[in-house]
Amino acid sequence: EVQLVESGGGLVQPGGSLRLSCAASGFTFSSYWMSWVRQAPGKGLEWVANIKQDGSEKYYVDSVKGRFTISRDNAKNSLYLQMNSLRAEDTAVYYCARWRGGSYSWYFDLWGRGTLVTVSS
Amino acid sequence: SSELTQDPAVSVALGQTVRITCQGDSLRSYYASWYQQKPGQAPVLVIYGKNNRPSGIPDRFSGSSSGNTASLTITGAQAEDEADYYCNSRDSSGNPHWVFGGGTKLTVL
Numbered sequence: 001e002v003q004l005v006e007s008g009g010g011l012v013q014p015g016g017s018l019r020l021s022c023a024a025s026g027f028t029f030s031s032y033w034m035s036w037v038r039q040a041p042g043k044g045l046e047w048v049a050n051i052k053q054d055g056s057e058k059y060y061v062d063s064v065k066g067r068f069t070i071s072r073d074n075a076k077n078s079l080y081l082q083m084n085s086l087r088a089e090d091t092a093v094y095y096c097a098r099w100r101g102g103s104y105s106w107y108f109d110l111w112g113r114g115t116l117v118t119v120s121s
Numbered sequence: 122s123s124e125l126t127q128d129p130a131v132s133v134a135l136g137q138t139v140r141i142t143c144q145g146d147s148l149r150s151y152y153a154s155w156y157q158q159k160p161g162q163a164p165v166l167v168i169y170g171k172n173n174r175p176s177g178i179p180d181r182f183s184g185s186s187s188g189n190t191a192s193l194t195i196t197g198a199q200a201e202d203e204a205d206y207y208c209n210s211r212d213s214s215g216n217p218h219w220v221f222g223g224g225t226k227l228t229v230l
Contacts, residue, residue, distance in 0.1 A: 037164075037221075045156070045164065045207050045221040059217045095163060106211065106219065107154035107169035114163055 002026035002110060004096045009115030016086050016119070022079040022096030022112055030054075030074035033099040035108060036081050038092035038117075046092075049081065050099055064090075086119045093117075124212050125153075125222035132228040133198045141193045141225045143208030153191035153208040155184060158224075164207065168193055195227075203229045 008020040020036070036048040049070040050059045058070050069082040079096055094117055098110040125145040133139035143153055152171060156164035166175050168184035181196045191210070195202055208222040 044205075044224040045158075045209075047209070047219040047221060050217075050219070061218060101154075101169070104150065105152040105154070105170040106209075107166055108156070108164070108209070109166050109169070109175060111163040111165070 004098065004110060004112035006094065006096050006112045006115040009094065009117045011118045011120065012086055013121050014087060014119055017082070017084045018086065018117060020081040020083065020094055020096075020115060020117070022081075024077045024079065024096075024098075027098075027110075029072075029077040034070075034072060034079045035097045035099040036070060036079075037095045037097050037108065037111075038090075039095070039114075040089075040092045043092075048094070051079070083117070086117075088119050091117060091119045124220050125208055125210060127206075127208060127222040127225045129223065130226045130228065132230055133195070134230050135200060136197055138194065138196045139198055139227065141195075141206050141227065143191045143193075143210075143222045144189055145210065145213065145220075145222075146189055147210050147213040147220075148186060148189050148191050150213075151211045152186060153184070153210045155182075155191075155193045156207045156209065157202075158205045158207065159203075167206075198227075198229050200229050203227055 005023045035050045051070045067085045071080045093114040095114045096112040097108040155168040158164040172184045183194045205224045207224045212218045212220045
């Protein structure tokens with residue numbers, strides 16, 4: 001079955017760190033760009049970061065640049081998001097997603113169920 | 122604030138046609154993709170590119186674009202189409218950043 005399964009969410013204090021993981025199965029993970037997208041409680045979707053197939057290119061939304069790091073291990077079919085210096089506004093469900101397209105059209109065609117990160121004292 | 126603007130809420134009578142729009146400067150250069158999200162569930166891709174549907178998405182869903190506006194049309198809306206809908210595209214800054222619209226809550230009456 002083609003799927004993405006996130007893990008690693010939880011409660012963390014402001015200023016703390018957390019590492020999210022996403023396990024991919026059912027497709028050739030190393031052939032695809034991957035992404036993290038988040039959704040604050042009761043709010044809309046927000047793109048967080050993308051990573052190229054070999055990890056050589058990474059893009060981040062400005063609000064997390066310098067604090068979050070996206071990475072991947074193709075041998076383990078896994079995607080990661082290292083989150084440091086966490087803030088209350090980082091509280092959200094974090095989704096792992098497969099990202100495709102190029103030139104004039106991009107899209108997230110496969111999504112995990114998400115993992116909740118709560119930043120609170 | 123989002124660079125892609127959507128109406129917060131739209132309603133449609135069962136079996137009728139509804140158009141959900143997404144406006145933004147970047148849509149003059151790039152196609153939007155559209156996602157359906159039901160409460161407590163992950164988003165699902167429904168339209169991408171010029172007007173492409175992933176496998177399993179009913180053909181009552183279609184997409185179009187004109188100028189700075191992308192549209193998702195549901196022809197013959199069903200009760201199960203009641204959900205939040207989000208558009209997504211590259212932002213207009215020229216940087217490799219992507220943005221979602223604020224979302225449209227579709228109610229099927």
